[in-house]
Amino acid sequence: MNIGDIFLLIVRWIHGVSAATWIGGSIFFMLVYKPILAKNKDISKTLAYDTSNALRILIDTSIFVLLATGIILTFDRLTSSFIKLPYILVLCIKIILCLWIFLIARWSKNSKSRSLNIENKKSNKLNKFISGYNMVIILGLIIFLISDLLKIIFEKLLLN
Numbered sequence: 001m002n003i004g005d006i007f008l009l010i011v012r013w014i015h016g017v018s019a020a021t022w023i024g025g026s027i028f029f030m031l032v033y034k035p036i037l038a039k040n041k042d043i044s045k046t047l048a049y050d051t052s053n054a055l056r057i058l059i060d061t062s063i064f065v066l067l068a069t070g071i072i073l074t075f076d077r078l079t080s081s082f083i084k085l086p087y088i089l090v091l092c093i094k095i096i097l098c099l100w101i102f103l104i105a106r107w108s109k110n111s112k113s114r115s116l117n118i119e120n121k122k123s124n125k126l127n128k129f130i131s132g133y134n135m136v137i138i139l140g141l142i143i144f145l146i147s148d149l150l151k152i153i154f155e156k157l158l159l160n
Contacts, residue, residue, distance in 0.1 A: 023140035
């Protein structure tokens with residue numbers, strides 16, 4: 001194992017930890033934190049605001065780290081002599097889903113008033129579903145699955 005391999009190992013680890021942190025934080029927010037806030041109206045607005053801000057910092061940091069490490073990992077794989085069209089097609093799907101999840105995160109940050117309006121309209125459930133934390137969690141879990149698929153495809157290519 002040379003220094004380049006150690007560097008890529010560290011980049012992969014950081015990439016995985018950032019993705020798990022973001023999606024895990026989103027799952028915690030949806031399944032634990034929001035129900036507690038809804039059930040306990042007496043929790044102070046300051047606590048809710050501070051927690052939301054902390055989650056926003058976590059998401060922003062994760063996005064930055066995922067973009068930086070993702071570019072490095074993509075470049076590493078695409079410069080490999082083993083890569084074939086199926087790998088590239090699945091990687092393109094993953095990149096498109098990643099861009100979608102990043103846009104959802106950016107959109108929700110830059111338009112808190114629109115986000116609040118969407119959440120208050122019961123008739124607009126589909127819009128709420130595809131633009132909020134629900135979709136972030138779903139896309140994040142799909143991206144994790146696609147990452148494993150890419151690993152399997154790469155290993156198969158190495159064996160051939």
